Amino acid sequence: MKFKIKKEILNENLNNVSKALSNKNIIPILSGIKFELKEEGLYLIATDDDITIQSFIEKENSIEIFELGSIIIPGRYFIDIVRKIPTEEINLETDGLILNITTKTSQYNLNGMHYNDFPERTLELIKSPIVLSSKIIKNIVNQTSFSVSNQESRPILTGINLLINKDLLECVATDSYRLSKKILKLDNKFTDKINIVIPGKNLIELSKILDEKETNVEIHIFSNNILFKFSNILFQSRLLNGTYPDTSKLIKEEHILKITTNLEELYNVIDRASLLTNEKEKNVVKMDVFENELIISSTSLEIGNIEEKMSIEKDSKENIKIAFSSKYMMEALKSFKSEKIDIYLSGEIKPIILKEQENDSLIQLILPIKTF
Amino acid sequence: MKFKIKKEILNENLNNVSKALSNKNIIPILSGIKFELKEEGLYLIATDDDITIQSFIEKENSIEIFELGSIIIPGRYFIDIVRKIPTEEINLETDGLILNITTKTSQYNLNGMHYNDFPERTLELIKSPIVLSSKIIKNIVNQTSFSVSNQESRPILTGINLLINKDLLECVATDSYRLSKKILKLDNKFTDKINIVIPGKNLIELSKILDEKETNVEIHIFSNNILFKFSNILFQSRLLNGTYPDTSKLIKEEHILKITTNLEELYNVIDRASLLTNEKEKNVVKMDVFENELIISSTSLEIGNIEEKMSIEKDSKENIKIAFSSKYMMEALKSFKSEKIDIYLSGEIKPIILKEQENDSLIQLILPIKTF
Numbered sequence: 001m002k003f004k005i006k007k008e009i010l011n012e013n014l015n016n017v018s019k020a021l022s023n024k025n026i027i028p029i030l031s032g033i034k035f036e037l038k039e040e041g042l043y044l045i046a047t048d049d050d051i052t053i054q055s056f057i058e059k060e061n062s063i064e065i066f067e068l069g070s071i072i073i074p075g076r077y078f079i080d081i082v083r084k085i086p087t088e089e090i091n092l093e094t095d096g097l098i099l100n101i102t103t104k105t106s107q108y109n110l111n112g113m114h115y116n117d118f119p120e121r122t123l124e125l126i127k128s129p130i131v132l133s134s135k136i137i138k139n140i141v142n143q144t145s146f147s148v149s150n151q152e153s154r155p156i157l158t159g160i161n162l163l164i165n166k167d168l169l170e171c172v173a174t175d176s177y178r179l180s181k182k183i184l185k186l187d188n189k190f191t192d193k194i195n196i197v198i199p200g201k202n203l204i205e206l207s208k209i210l211d212e213k214e215t216n217v218e219i220h221i222f223s224n225n226i227l228f229k230f231s232n233i234l235f236q237s238r239l240l241n242g243t244y245p246d247t248s249k250l251i252k253e254e255h256i257l258k259i260t261t262n263l264e265e266l267y268n269v270i271d272r273a274s275l276l277t278n279e280k281e282k283n284v285v286k287m288d289v290f291e292n293e294l295i296i297s298s299t300s301l302e303i304g305n306i307e308e309k310m311s312i313e314k315d316s317k318e319n320i321k322i323a324f325s326s327k328y329m330m331e332a333l334k335s336f337k338s339e340k341i342d343i344y345l346s347g348e349i350k351p352i353i354l355k356e357q358e359n360d361s362l363i364q365l366i367l368p369i370k371t372f
Numbered sequence: 373m374k375f376k377i378k379k380e381i382l383n384e385n386l387n388n389v390s391k392a393l394s395n396k397n398i399i400p401i402l403s404g405i406k407f408e409l410k411e412e413g414l415y416l417i418a419t420d421d422d423i424t425i426q427s428f429i430e431k432e433n434s435i436e437i438f439e440l441g442s443i444i445i446p447g448r449y450f451i452d453i454v455r456k457i458p459t460e461e462i463n464l465e466t467d468g469l470i471l472n473i474t475t476k477t478s479q480y481n482l483n484g485m486h487y488n489d490f491p492e493r494t495l496e497l498i499k500s501p502i503v504l505s506s507k508i509i510k511n512i513v514n515q516t517s518f519s520v521s522n523q524e525s526r527p528i529l530t531g532i533n534l535l536i537n538k539d540l541l542e543c544v545a546t547d548s549y550r551l552s553k554k555i556l557k558l559d560n561k562f563t564d565k566i567n568i569v570i571p572g573k574n575l576i577e578l579s580k581i582l583d584e585k586e587t588n589v590e591i592h593i594f595s596n597n598i599l600f601k602f603s604n605i606l607f608q609s610r611l612l613n614g615t616y617p618d619t620s621k622l623i624k625e626e627h628i629l630k631i632t633t634n635l636e637e638l639y640n641v642i643d644r645a646s647l648l649t650n651e652k653e654k655n656v657v658k659m660d661v662f663e664n665e666l667i668i669s670s671t672s673l674e675i676g677n678i679e680e681k682m683s684i685e686k687d688s689k690e691n692i693k694i695a696f697s698s699k700y701m702m703e704a705l706k707s708f709k710s711e712k713i714d715i716y717l718s719g720e721i722k723p724i725i726l727k728e729q730e731n732d733s734l735i736q737l738i739l740p741i742k743t744f
Contacts (some may be wrong), residue, residue, distance in 0.1 A: 074675055077647060276449065303483055307480075308478040
């Protein structure tokens with residue numbers, strides 16, 4: 001393998017695949033990046049056995065090829081070197097299992113590994129994938145992924161449940177204390193029902209690579225993996241095995257009280273009330289709906305207490321006292337972008353449901369905490 | 373104690389004293405801030421037994437006093453609350469040992485402690501202090517403090533040695549592997565010789581509060597503490613007991629080879645060479661002076677090797693090979709601001725000395741590492 005490449009372009013593509021580099025040193029090959037130089041250009045591939053990312057650099061305008069070939073290079077070291085090299089072009093050449101990186105004044109030799117040792121990953125495509133814009137996918141991930149469980153005791157809850165039925169796409173994440181649900185209408189109707197669970201952390205890595213623009217992303221779903229194709233990138237994630245719990249019954253239509261208030265103001269009030277709370281005691285904050293006021297309070301025997309009032313609108317004369325985790329409530333509130341927020345209450349020990357006004361596409365649910 | 377105060381001004385002064393809040397929870401009172409409201413204004417004081425900081429807010433334009441008094445308040449909680457309160461003014465009032473913080477829509481009650489329980493710190497002043505600008509003090513700290521030892525086995529080396537003799541001020545820091553020395557000429561001659569050792573980490577905290585402007589800082593030196601007075605702030609640090617080693621003989625006038633090269637380029641070359649090194653193996657980088665070139669290299673059996681060349685000027689025909697810690701060399705190089713740097717070499721196992729061209733005010737010394 002021997003070629004000359006523009007540094008900035010190599011850098012950018014290394015950054016894409018770096019998200020799949022394993023940080024664990026158990027299997028050295030998984031901390032490597034596979035280079036495959038073909039007639040059409042350079043393929044970079046990395047995998048940590050959970051996600052696999054391929055980034056392709058077209059020969060045109062970026063690469064001058066002298067000799068085709070393949071090698072696996074220690075990922076982090078190579079990325080650091082390329083980032084810090086001051087020249088605009090870099091010469092890369094293999095000498096057996098060594099990669100020589102040369103500029104006018106410098107020579108770096110990195111010990112590589114044989115490309116045959118790299119785990120085989122078939123990056124298949126289907127004929128009619130789902131197509132969504134990168135902006136929409138980023139949104140779905142940001143609005144749901146914080147609710148996935150980080151406990152390995154129930155592995156299925158560490159994933160996001162993706163359901164497709166005809167032209168309806170539904171994403172659900174829950175750690176069993178709270179739930180996030182996003183509903184989208186697709187442009188096309190699908191005949192097959194889809195019900196899969198994608199590891200939450202993998203979708204967070206995906207959203208880091210997706211741009212803010214309206215780039216089309218093809219979603220290819222298989223029985224044990226999902227593949228996202230966009231720009232010059234293939235991003236594959238394994239799926240979680242098992243059945244995701246049916247959460248549709250948790251979100252009920254009836255409520256005894258709906259309150260409407262300013263979203264940003266509510267967030268800031270809860271943020272201040274949470275100053276005296278701590279994670280060990282579940283960040284408990286109390287909410288007291290009394291007449292046309294909301295009283296948010298928290299108490300720490302050791303440090304003191306906080307109480308703030310804000311005005312609200314109500315749809316009934318009911319008054320309710322309820323307590324919840326300020327951390328969960330703040331993460332849920334942050335997922336909305338509207339000026340006002342609707343909070344549906346059904347009782348002191350019933351789920352709290354948050355929605356934007358006249359918009360059912362995003363639902364956040366939080367279980368209250370019993371404090372009496 | 374009862375008063376109304378402008379939030380921004382309180383915030384700013386809390387920030388000053390926060391540097392002296394203890395993070396250890398062993399003695400709760402040391403994580404508190406003492407409020408002393410007097411006729412002339414509000415004194416805020418914090419101490420962690422190592423440094424003591426007092427910040428004074430003049431009554432004029434900032435405070436409306438209703439009742440004088442004193443109390444000690446849990447520092448971090450109070451600072452967080454004040455930072456997040458959205459109003460421009462805050463009402464503070466003590467009710468026994470509780471501090472009430474009130475705005476139009478909120479009420480915070482913090483459990484305080486009696487002001488008598490606060491450790492007594494006398495913040496004395498002398499008649500004729502040394503006066504330096506805040507910019508100069510910040511510079512001295514930045515150019516020397518990285519060389520102090522972080523090993524408690526020789527506590528005296530965790531400090532910076534301050535020597536004053538007539539109109540000459542000298543600051544030295546060394547961890548016995550490298551040394552930083554800054555020399556300044558003072559405006560006035562002092563009759564008493566001064567030789568004290570100030571904990572390096574305390575000077576780093578001081579430099580964080582000092583502004584970039586040419587604010588005058590008074591330096592008041594006592595037998596067991598040093599006090600810096602500037603703006604509305606008093607900053608006191610304890611001194612280290614013991615005799616600082618005499619390092620004057622380490623820096624010799626003779627050398628067998630002086631090389632001169634571009635400072636930034638040398639820094640970047642060593643930065644890249646250090647990519648394959650690690651802290652466990654002392655970040656060893658080799659420097660090979662051969663004819664009119666400098667060859668910088670590093671080797672890792674596991675990962676590979678790096679070699680870069682750069683042009684230099686020399687004052688003799690000598691060639692030398694020497695190895696050193698890239699971390700130490702980079703920290704030393706970073707302390708200079710000139711375009712070119714002079715490196716004085718006396719042999720493969722003799723100290724490496726760095727200076728700006730025709731400027732002896734800052735000297736950096738690094739011991740080489742034997743690699744053969």
